[in-house]
Amino acid sequence: MQQTHASRNKKNAMTGGGRAWREDEATYLLRTRLQKMPYKHIAAHLNKTELACRLHYHQLSHGSSRRKRTASTSSGSDQSPVMTALTPSPHHERIAQRVTREAADKAAAHILKVAPEATAHPSTNRSLHLAGIAPHIILDAKKTTGLESRYLAAIASRLRDDNVRQAWGIMCRYFDGHCALERIALQEEMKRKEAWNLLTAMSEYLILAPYEN
Numbered sequence: 228m229q230q231t232h233a234s235r236n237k238k239n240a241m242t243g244g245g246r247a248w249r250e251d252e253a254t255y256l257l258r259t260r261l262q263k264m265p266y267k268h269i270a271a272h273l274n275k276t277e278l279a280c281r282l283h284y285h286q287l288s289h290g291s292s293r294r295k296r297t298a299s300t301s302s303g304s305d306q307s308p309v310m311t312a313l314t315p316s317p318h319h320e321r322i323a324q325r326v327t328r329e330a331a332d333k334a335a336a337h338i339l340k341v342a343p344e345a346t347a348h349p350s351t352n353r354s355l356h357l358a359g360i361a362p363h364i365i366l367d368a369k370k371t372t373g374l375e376s377r378y379l380a381a382i383a384s385r386l387r388d389d390n391v392r393q394a395w396g397i398m399c400r401y402f403d404g405h406c407a408l409e410r411i412a413l414q415e416e417m418k419r420k421e422a423w424n425l426l427t428a429m430s431e432y433l434i435l436a437p438y439e440n
Contacts, residue, residue, distance in 0.1 A: 252273050254326055255269070256280060257288070266280050287322065350431055369400055386428070
């Protein structure tokens with residue numbers, strides 16, 4: 228009874244809870260491993276154990292070479308039950324071939340993409356690699372999303388002047404559409420002209436608007 232229970236638990240661990248692998252799951256496993264995704268993330272996505280993912284990927288990716296090795300050692304004799312068990316199914320081989328073909332197609336498409344062109348004025352850049360990218364306005368730099376935070380960091384890295392680049396992080400707290408030039412100068416203990424010069428140096432990435440008292 229204990230041996231039967233232990234065997235069942237081992238089988239469940241290898242298959243991921245006793246549920247057979249579907250074709251889309253096997254395809255996802257192969258594709259993500261080609262992209263170097265960790266097994267623990269793949270297992271969480273597929274709702275399987277990490278061990279099951281490792282074993283199934285090994286079966287899919289190394290089954291063909293294992294079959295050839297077994298066939299060479301068993302040449303001249305009838306196919307044994309062990310050899311049959313080690314031979315991957317044609318279904319799995321088709322999945323592996325399709326994933327490999329998709330990865331090659333993506334690599335070829337990437338090579339054909341238009342190379343980015345650096346420019347001193349990105350707001351007026353009309354390069355082909357930007358044709359499908361819509362402009363994005365950050366309404367409040369203090370309340371940014373993860374992607375918007377990366378935008379702000381990328382802008383800082385493009386600022387050539389060291390003083391302007393260091394001031395970017397400080398000035399961002401005022402970029403909410405409500406702060407006036409005089410308030411920035413007052414709170415940062417700057418002269419009005421100094422604050423204006425900083426904003427002018429950053430104007431490639433800002434929308435500055437006049438206002439009336």
